[in-house]
Amino acid sequence: MRVIFNLKTLTLAIAALSATSLGHTAGLDRSGQDVTAFFQDGVYAEAVYTYIDADVTGKDSSGNKIDDIAEDYDFFRYGVKTDINDTFSIGVLYDEPFGAAADYVGENNFIDQNPVSPRNGEETNVEVRTESLTGILGAKFGTNKEFQVYGGPVAQRVQADVQLRGPAYGPANGYTTNISTDQDYGWIAGLSYSKPEIALLAALTYRSEIEHTTNAGESYPLATAIGGSIPPVAGGPFAFPTNRSGDIEITTPESVNFDFQTGINPTTLATARVRWVPWGDFAIVPSLYNEVSTANPAFRPDGLPLVSYDDDQWVVELGLAKRLSKALAVSGNIGWDSGAGDPVTSLGPIEGYYSVGLGAKYNVTENWAVSAGGKYLWFGDAEGQIPSGQIVSDFEDNDGFILGAKISYQAK
Template structure:
């Protein structure tokens, strides 16, 4: 029954986690750590998806084009048993990101594209997490580890009172930690896991360039962006033969998250986020199983200078199916999400009728 829940959670997360609060994407999942594995207790997985969000944009006297771009998230993990009580996993994901393009829209004060810069942002991150799990007894276990993370990208926006700039920057690899506890009842497929992920201070270097003709010189800059701490609660339990109820709650401390250089402040969030999911999985036979997942996040109020997230809140439904042959499982899923409306700026700019469609596929191998 565990396999049903994890497959559904991980595949639908590929499609919808990017729609969570702030610029959250992967949800910093730890599911592979709890996989039983094959004869050696080992497990490998690789997943890839495609997320296509869209939102309608309007300004008084003008209707603009959709600023949200399609992106392709991926993840990978391997879990190995060291002893009967000790296991470890290495997990790769893209925890945070943004892909927005406001070219042609008079967002904030004036269209940047008329000055030689397309307004928007393209932010990427990559993280590799090493985590150990120790089973204290049949029911209780603790886990903890280290996360190595790197971020890069560009933000073309108003740097506070200092006018428009194109900021291009990247970080070295910086580190944070995670720690958690889990309670299990194997006889009823019950598991409750709580994990705290620390914030990570990312030191970035790059250049800031004001609007102008091609070749306009930029100035060097260095600054720190602190990616937020978070708390994940994940649970599952059997409710009937071959039927599993599962869900999660993810709380992220977005309040205070900002991107500020010596020139000014490009990004600032003033509100935390909490994202919920609830699903049910059913195994039909040794080969096929399926699950449906519902997701919810309340609409928030981001400050008017933040255009990285032009929607706020979401309601989603995801469907996933597993095909198992021997030690190999292939999971496919699709998710549809309705995104919350948002306004910002003195115009104001209105973002309405947002939605997203995500698809994902995941390969899991027990060995």
């Protein structure tokens, strides 16, 4: 006898997973750029809040203790979609895909401790924020409308502040850059296949890179001294200014997400998610910082970036969700994040993670539901390096957790 998995009864279990399938740490990845809200039936809307608390401690190259540098980080995600008819669907998604928040405290080589310095006591810190708004149009085709192509424009904003302090950065101690907010555009495209009678859905989604050109205000107090300390080359001595305001180009990376789910029995759902982001191609290259680095012949002619990564990121997440009653479902998942290389920038010294998560969803009414979940992460050990490649810190045995809450509405 053929078993039919009623998709409506499994919807509760499906959504229970999404509150805990959040948060990534390689490079600047944060939201995972989830698009599964667009695959829900009928009219659907959701609002998701995510809170990340990581404990990242270590030692600098002098053996000094580095207290927790990871600042608490939170963000929102919103999604709404509707079916125009049995062929076309439209949706709008908002998320905060990339970000960073790190702040060194205590007494270590990432704090300016020169008593005669005007920056005495100041610490190394970084903050990066992005926002994305995605419009999606989908068209179903096939004998049973089992295939769907979808795509649309993406508007993205980016802003960043970086402050380098302490002897770990050598002559770059005191360097600061403030990167102004910029909005630019990219696109999304994908293909999905569904078989509702067994709650099967497979979707492959591509997001383009987005090129930003904005203003970077830089301060490099020792730039003039660096320029004056080397012999003339290429027709004259280096003459670096201590301040500059000019254009900077930042390209946020492309990405590929693969989402899969299938019913195991009429009340149980299995899911898998794979994500790839080429962080190995990403760099932040402020012009003054880059030019000053060429004072060292070893870094000519291209100079150094302020932030870059060596490896691409892979994320794999597997989950199960179980419908316990008409109103309640629970879920669990395990995950692995490859990280973006080791050694890695001292502004984010983590090499991926392993994770385990739990979640639950409760249908308050026929249309409204609330979900909540948590994820515990074991971070990979990493050595922190400055742009020159010098190892300046070591971080081991760190962990963190993610909490998520969601309210959703669905009318089929």
